[in-house]
Amino acid sequence: MSAADRKLAANEGIKDRSDYLRGTIAEGLSDLSTGGISADDQQLLKFHGSYQQDDRDSRSARRKHKLEKAFSFMIRIRVPGGVSTPEQWIEVDRMATEYANDTIKLTTRQAYQLHGIIKSNLKRTIREINEAALDTIAACGDVNRNVMCNANPDVSALHAEILQVSKELSDHLTPATGAYHEIWLDGERVESSMQQEEPIYGKHYLPRKFKIAVAVPPNNDVDVYANDLSFIAIVGNNGLEGFNVAVGGGMGMTHGQEETYPRVADVIGFVAADRVVDVAEKIVLVQRDHGDRYERKHARLKYTVDDHGVDGFRELVEQRLGYRLEDERPYEFTENGDRYGWSENEDGTANYTFYVPGGRVCDTDEARWRSGFLAIARMLDGEFRLTGNQNLVVARISKEQRPAVKQLINEYGLDAHEHHTGLRLHSLACVALPTCGLALAEA
Structure with missing residues (x-):
């Protein structure tokens, strides 16, 4: 045809x-x-x-x-x-x-x-x-949907800087x-x-959803290889140097249709921190203009990358940028899970990572999750950080507030990670029945 x-x-x-x-x-x-x-x-x-x-x-x-x-x-x-x-x-x-x-x-x-x-x-x-x-x-x-960023309770000095990059990407691509x-x-x-209405997306927006993540090695809790576009922070002796750029990830497929498949993202180069938003925009524009608008099951960026080849896709991006991406910088991921319990920040504050079964915050016989988190929120000066594993980090807890948080954890039974197996702690769940049209069971 x-x-x-x-x-x-x-x-x-x-x-x-x-x-x-x-x-x-x-x-x-x-x-x-x-x-x-x-x-x-x-x-x-x-x-x-x-x-x-x-x-x-x-x-x-x-x-x-x-x-x-x-x-x-x-x-x-x-x-x-x-x-x-x-x-x-x-x-x-x-x-x-x-x-x-x-x-x-x-x-x-x-x-x-x-x-x-x-x-x-x-x-x-x-x-x-x-x-x-x-x-x-x-x-x-x-x-482009919600931009993800490492919860990073153990690298507080960098977290604010990386978080700002995530927010800038989100704002620019809204x-x-x-x-x-x-x-x-x-x-x-x-x-x-028309041009003023949607200067980036145009009248027809993208062929399919688009997902971005930002990670700081050695932790890959946002799963950069499963996102359409990811930025992997490269940190040197003087702080943040820039980001490796990864494209074409996605784990979705349709059962019985071999033309759909999961794909791990490829790293196509390195970009300085002040050019991250520019690179993201140009990759979105390539997907806007070259993504498949005829078959939605073939419309994610991973198929656009495969259709053009990794080198060909990078050339399309660099043509729009007007400059070449630098060579990939060395990095290593060693973990992708959440570190439960207490951790310390360099500024003297602390964090507590809670295991939240299936990401469902409600009161159960096991623990009064919702009541407990609400009680903590009412007395806390810090942050509530959501993780890519459906868990919650209450972050930047001051020394003065730490005893009160400990008391609330005990009162509401919020230390579930101490009582479960590794298999249970790594489980994930969608919203399931009765609302999800794709679900086969209760969560």
């Missing part, structure tokens, strides 16, 4: 008609005759950080009584670099009670998820998330469309040209 005869993937048409991700989402939210939204708007809603779901356990009974599905919405909250404040944790906890299903879900991309939100509460919840200095835009959809503010924050539309 010639290129002229090929049919674009359905999502490409949805994006083309969406008026830069607006669609008819605002109208759908106002429609009180249904608990859901239209099929096209469901796809666009992902760019705004939300998925429509339904309770699969109740489908048969509701169908029998001629009722529509029990629709609800999941909201994913971006946390660039995985670092949030105790005050933000308190707000997410409050919204889990007021609008969601009394559970906070920690994801493997260092984000928060709230489940079970009904349509009439969706706009209110997203607005209050933004009032807490967080957001949901680009947490899902065919754009969609520029005004649709998010118009729909969720009651902003007024400002007429602009």
Whole structure:
């Protein structure tokens, strides 16, 4: 079949008609005759950080009584670099009670998820998330998603610098469309040209989702080889020198379809720290213009890299950069897990890494996770860092606050890592039944 005869993937048409991700989402939210939204708007809603779901356990009974599905919405909250404040944790906890299903879900991309939100509460919840200095835009959809960064409790001197790089990448690659503010924050539309509306993504955004991670050897808890684009920090005697650039990672595949496959990222060179954002943008532009928009199962960056070859892909990037990437610098990863319990920082503060089973923050017979973390947040001056393994690091605990944190750990039973096997501590889980359409079991 010639290129002229090929049919674009359905999502490409949805994006083309969406008026830069607006669609008819605002109208759908106002429609009180249904608990859901239209099929096209469901796809666009992902760019705004939300998925429509339904309770699969109740489908048969509701169908029998001629009722529509029990629709609800999941909201994913971006946390660039995985670092949030105790005050933000308190707000997410409050919204889990007021609008969601009394559970906070920690994801493997260092984000928060709230489940079970009904349509009439969706706009209110997203607005209050933004009032807490967080957001949901680009947490899902065919754009760059939450940028990951090592939790790094043991290299505190570098963490702030690496975290800032993660935030700069996230800010630069966030969609520029005004649709998010118009729909969720009651902003007024400002007429602009196509180029001004989305200077990086353009009208059709990317062919598929795009994931970035930043890691500091020897710890690879963000799994740089499984991301579309990763930056591996190279640290010398004088501090951060720059980053090795890795492209084309991704572990997804479709069962029974050999043309889909997992792929480990390739390192294509080194870039100075002040050029990281430029390199990231140009790699995104290459994927925007060369990624497969006909077959979504072949649309991730890993397939673009393989279609052009690693050397050919690097040449495409360097053509846009106007300069060549430097040769890869030596590095070594020796671990990818979380270090549970206490660790010390160079400035005299401390961290405590909690094992959170399946990333599900709720009170159980084993431990009162949610109540305990809330109690810590209410008295802490430090940070709440989400890890790529669905766990939580309470970081930068002062010497004065450390005894109180120890007391709360004991009171709420939050030292679960001391009682589980290595197999249990390395387990991960998705949200599972009854909401996930791909799940086969309970989490």
